[in-house]
Amino acid sequence: MDIKDIVKEENLVYKKTPLMTNNVLSYCPGCGHGTAHRIVMEVLEELGAQAETIGVAPVGCSVLAYEFMNIDMIQAAHGRAPAVATGIKRCYPDKYVFTYQGDGDLAAIGTAETIHACNRGENFTIIFINNGIYGMTGGQMAPTTLKGMKTSTSPYGRDLGSMGNPLKITELVAQLPGTYFVTRQAVHTPAAVRKTKKAVRKAFDLQKENKGLCFIEIVSNCNSGWKMSPVKANQWMVENMFPFYPMGDVKVDGQLVIKG
Amino acid sequence: MTEEIIIAGFGGQGVLSMGKILAYSGIMQDQEVSWMPSYGPEMRGGTANVTVIVSDERISSPILNFYDTAIILNQQSMDKFESTVKPGGLLLYDPNGITRHPERKDINIYAIEGARLAAEMGNTKIFNMIVLGAYLKLKPIVKLENVILGLKKSLPERYHKLIPMNEAALKAGMENPQEMVSA
């Protein structure tokens, strides 16, 4: 059988969205960023929103997101993406605007910008990738690093007494009246990917309806920073990250979700 | 013509607004004007002063050491500004609350009982317009009609009903400056 007999339209099971560029992803093999990028771009493709979307990527592993997302994008200073997005969205209330931020960016250096954009109920979408570590700079402690977790700046494990507690920023922003939909998802299994994509779609639909800020945390791995194989990293994430950062919606239709 | 004026007193006496109305009056008759206040925490309850310059020419420095006229409304300002009046210049003050009266012999000194007149007219808020009226009697650098125009420009529309009262205060001031001879 020739390869030409296989590569046929009727055999197509998956196709890369044209909203992803052909540039080779710079992320480590096994990292969740590529999947998260694809989900956001597929949703924008479904919405036919390429010409109406502006993305903001600040400092972190996703600093080069504009190399991979085939949309107009702005690179922002560390932590300032929600302010940059506010500037754009206030001037273009009818366009889709989103930020794509890591945990150090969103929950440490940019905490003020995050909280105030959420509190003002800015009509953009925040995609928050939480892998509990600073990946780009080589594995330093993040605001979301778990208790006892080893990083290059907590080499003997995070000591809560001297280094503070891991920050559940998602639960925190859910408390603010300006957020409308707040959820925590993951991208480590096909089922998780489908759920995340639904959440992203919902967030962009709600943005169109001017409902307020929608906030999607994606708990992800950092196999390089965690010094694990990709499979091991995903296992570790399920066993250690998920109990502290539980999956599921935190706020829906402007109402906190009561769990119990 | 260039007239360089310092107006100084307590915050709340209408020092800054007196200067503003005077400056607006200058604009109404096509003159150049500047209005430079002291600003900051000192304004809150403390002393306030403003330098106003009205001139036929482009104004250079809005900040000055010496003045053609000093309008002085409290003792601290008397202590600070009496010496800054140019020889032959004018010092106009309200004697209410003044314990040490001006002593210079080389300037023209006038008093205006602004606080007393305002109380007699039943409105302490027109105090600054009485003083301004006295000043304009002594130095008619702007016409009364232009002061009224200046008031209209500087007051929000909702306060325009107060203009007749301000005009009366200006006129009361014009009738009452009193020449003082230094002891």
Place this chain on the structure above:
Amino acid sequence: MGELKLMKGNEAIAEAAIREGVDAYFGYPITPQSEVIEYLMMEKPEERTGMVVLQAESELAAINMVYGAAAAGKKVFTSSSSPGISLYQEGISYIAGAELPCVIANVVRGGPGLGTIQPSQADYFQTVKGGGHGDYRLLTLAPASVQEMADFIELGFELAYKYKNPVMILSDGMIGQMMEKVELKEQKPRWTDQEINEMNGSWAAIGKPETRERNIITSLDLDSAKMEQHNHHLQAKYRKMESDEVRFETFNTDDAEYLIVAYGSSARIAQKSLALARAKGIKAGLFRPITLYPFPMKALAELAPLLKGILSVEMSAGQMIEDIKLAVECNVRVEHFGRYGGIIHSPEEVLEALEQKIIGG
């Protein structure tokens, strides 16, 4: 003739921004310039022109809102005062690096640190020598009157878009707080989204249509060779500004033996000193740089051979004097005079300094 009003510098710049058809203002209150955002809020610009005015949670946020709006091709303005401008520096460096147009006003107060709320000119170095990181330049306009506070909004945006570069209006607490007669321009319409698309669509991040490649606003290139190229491009742009955008004003320089160089409010004070000097028979002149970057190097160098001495006057410990010395290549004696820390020098003090440091010195 446009409408005449008596306004504070801070109010005039705010009103001028509305009339310029500015799309957005983002700022954070700080004395002595809070009247800018207060005036804008009071004027309901969203009703007058549709202009967006937002009080940010910090100066860090404000300048990044400016970055976002400018990156999306909108005409955007902000203002602050010295400590706030220090916080702006990161954003200004990004804006310069990404080559975005915007206008920023600094109503300078005395420092260092929290300093004082009184006027100062001690942010000269910060403005014209960098402030933020990297090799970049800010086109800097120094208004000396309330009228120029208003006029430099229009000029500032013209230059900002001509060079795709941030423009700084470097004023101080004196110009910000004083009132003068100001002639206001007619209201310009704001650009429509279609006009923005036509003018800025080649570079602005406003949504990628099928017909063009995506627009990316960034100051980053991990490839150093490309980053050097980008810097070459920026430097060429700065050389162009230096040759084409120098602005200055002179008073009594034709027969001057002694020259006072002063900008902004110090230039106003020095005009009075000049009159006092001439009245005493001293042949003094005044040179007022209007653009601080680009600094009028050539014009000063041409005057230098005719002079016996130059007094640099600014409300600082002596910052602009370094550029004057570079301009005249030390061929003529240059001395500094200035009160600082929030003190404004008087015309008499400036004259005394001229007599003691230059004429008698």
